Amino acid sequence: QIDHPQTYTLGNSGDSPFKLHSSTPSQTYYPGDEVQVEFGIRDKLGNQLWRMFNYSAARLTFPFVVVKDPNGIVIASNQITNELPENFFHFDFLLPQTTQLGVYRVEVSLDGKFYGKMSDSFRFTVIPKITSTPPIISDVSAPAEIQSNATIQLAANIQGSNFNNISLKLSNRFGKMHFLPIDEFQNRYLWQISPIVYQSYDENINWQITAINSHGLKSKKNGLIKVVQVDSPTIPTSLVGEKIWLSIDGTQMDPILVPVGSVQEFHVDDEMPIWNVSNGIGTIDQDGKFYSHTEAGRFGLVSAILLASSNKFGRLVQASRNITLITTDANQLLIDPYPKITLVAGAKKDFQVVLTDTFGNQIEMLKNRLHWQSDGNIGEIINNVFFAQRIGTGRVTATYENLIVSAEIEVVFGDLKSIEILPTNIKLRAGEAQKLKAVAKDMLGNQVEVNPIWSVGGGLGIIRNSIFTAKNSGEGKISATLFDLVVTTRAVVIPNNLHNITIDPFISYLPVSNDKMTYTYKFVAQGWDVAGNAVPIRNSRWAVDTAAGIINSNGLMRSINQANSQTLGSVVINGTIWSYGQTIRGQEAIAGKSVVVIQSNAPDSVQSLAIVLKNFDQIIERYTITINESQDFEAIGLDQWNQRAQILPKWSVNGNIGVIDSSGTFT
Structure with missing residues (x-):
């Protein structure tokens, strides 16, 4: 709204200079990331320059981006291929998976012609990519309290991969101890800890389960176990039988077979005998109770010595019996390998089992009573040999009478x-x-x-x-x-459906027509799909700024036949040409646009040449392009009056870096 006549200044009067600002959304990136460089031209008043247009050349200028690695080598630069503003102020490029780590420098520059030369730079850092997540510890099973002579048993589900360590720590005021799991099946880990020395009455034990993967990512779960007092253990009754009498100077008989870990009572006719055992077969108290060792196969003597003062013989005498320690009843099966083994498909593995008593003494088995089976549909077991066949996880199980033992097998991809x-x-x-x-x-x-x-x-x-x-x-x-x-x-x-239209050439030059001479130029419209494949245009239509001339339905334009009273150098006016069309479904495609420069005179012979990126009026000192990519270049001809002229250049390239065709496309 204008309240009263006066001079109004809109936008930038020239007192507040425009500056180029550039940045990325993040300061750090990983190899394989896409980096988005954003830049804009703004003044302090909030005005933003969207496009730079060199009126006299009818060409756009653009910010040029160069990305340098930590060694200063250019690894990327922007390719300007159309005049859409978002492409002018936005450059995306991909960091390869093998990208060098370190600090990268981004330089943005613009030859703004009337606005001057502007530039900006910043840095970002490429850091190692972390492809792992911390392990997940869940569903922990731990006792709230235990008796002072009980086994501590904990279990937990631990999900993750490439573990460096999975352990359990038990601690209290006496110290700490670390334990590895004794078993694992389908990501559930088990610990069984025998009674330890610092389990004392009313003393708490802190537990902590820790899982660490190969990237150093760690997870923990903590808890508390209360230790309570129990009555003293009762001594088991003799597994051999009644009391054994030792005779003085009697003839030695066959050895007595005493089970390991048992208690056997001995007796002799004397009030104060001195009891003794040999060869480490156990211990005996002064009441004659013999506590056998837990290792089967040991043999020795249980002896009673009678002093001369305490027996009827009036001399030092000794009574003894030979003892042999034997196993107790079968208590458990052990399998090897255990608890888990990994096999490639097509491999085979021998499994061995051992029958033992409570104390781990091996007991001979009857082979016909040992049975094997496997589950998980990963292979088959014949006798004790497992043949891995299919990928997956399962178990091999051995059964002997009422005892069962199993081992987990993971079969992985074979040759x-x-x-x-x-x-x-x-x-x-x-x-x-x-x-x-x-x-x-x-x-x-x-x-x-x-x-x-x-x-x-x-x-x-x-x-x-x-x-x-x-x-x-x-x-x-x-x-x-x-x-x-x-x-x-x-x-x-x-090809896909019609997406957009382009006009060839994008920029052309026509002298202004007069009564003696009419100047025309034939423009060609080309249809493209979304990926850049040529496709036909339906219902093609043309339009041009009437101040520049007229254009017919075939794209033939005629320049205006009278000069404009105001000119900018040799330029009368710039006009925009539009090409419209429809897809086969009747939808309007993105219209094509080109620029025609109406010059005051027909150009003279070309006096000089300049090479620019096609359709853009910016000469750059260096251009970076990756192998197998292409860029369109354009040669500009100027006469002695600095008027642009249509030329047909011959292109060549040296340095053995690629090829350039007759239209100026370098690959």
Whole structure:
């Protein structure tokens, strides 16, 4: 709203200079991340410059981005291929998985012509990628209290991978001890701790389960166990029988068989005998109670010495019996290997079992009473030999009478035989994507999904994170390479619907027409799908700024036939040309646009040349491009009056770095 006549200044008067500002959303990135460089041109008043247009050249200028690695080597720069503002002030690039770690520098510069040269720079850091998460400890089973002579038993579910350590710590004021799990099945870990020396009456024990993976990520669970007092253990009755009498100077008989870990009472006719045992077969108290050792097979003597003053013989005498320690009843089966073993499919493994008593003494088994079986559908066991066949987890179990023991077996993928790409045939429209899957088979037919090295032939598109994005129409092959195996599948890409239109040339120069001479130029519209494949345009229509001239339905333009009273150097006016069209479904495509520069005079012969990126009026000292990528360059011809002229240059490239075609496209 204008309240009264006066001069109003809108936007920037020139007193507040524009400055270039650049940044990234994050200061740190991992290898494989996409880096988004954002930059803009703003003044202190809040004005933002969206596009830079060199009016006299009818060309856009743009901010140029250069990314340098820690060694100062340029690894990326922006390719400006159209005039949309979001592309002018936004540059995305991908850090490869093998990216060097360290500090990177981003430099942004702009030759702003009338606004001057602007620049900005900043840094970001590439750090090692952490691909792991901390272990998860759950469903902990731990007693709230135990008796002072009881075994401590804890169990917990621990989920994760590549563990460096899984342990249990018990501690109190007397010290601390660490224990490894004795068993694991389906991610549940078990600890069994025999009574330890610092379990005393009314003394708490702190427990802590710790899991650490190979990346150093750690998880812990803590708790408390109360130790309570119990009555003194009762001595078991003799497993041999009644009291054994020792005769003085009697003839030695066959040895007495005494079970290990038992108590046997001996007696002699004397009020104060001196009892003794030999060869470490046990201990005996002064009441004649013999406590046998826990190791079977030991043999020795139990003796009673009678002093001369306390027996009827009036001399020192001795009574003794030979003792042999034997095993107790069978108590447990032990299996080896235990508790877990990993086998590749196609391998075999011998399992051994041992029958023992309570104290671990081995007992001879009757082989016909030992039975084997396996579960989990991972293979079969014949006698004691397990044959691994299918990938998975299961158990081998041995049964002897009423005793059972088992060991976990994990069967993993065996020797690689072949790989297969799924789906086997791919047909996509340009711009569409397909998730690829590679399945490997071993010699026994086990299948497992793998991550091969992907490649695509025929320039059909790109593959990133196992996703194939179709681009150029045609037929080719997608390949998957794993070690020395290579497999291919057929891929077909067909053009998609019309997405946008371009006009060739994007910039043209026409002298102003007059009564003696009419100047015309034929523009050509080209339709493209979303991936850049050429597609037909339906219901094609043209338009041009009437101040610059007129254009017919075939794209033939005629310049205005009278000069504008105001000119900028040799330029009369710039006009915009539009090309409209529809898809086969009748939808409007993104219109094409080009610029025509109406010059006051027909240009003279070309006196000088300049090379720029096509359609853009910025000469850069260095341009960075990756292998197999392309960039369109343009040669500008100038006459002695600095007027632009249409030219047909001959292109060449030296340094053996690539090729350039007749249109200025360098690859």
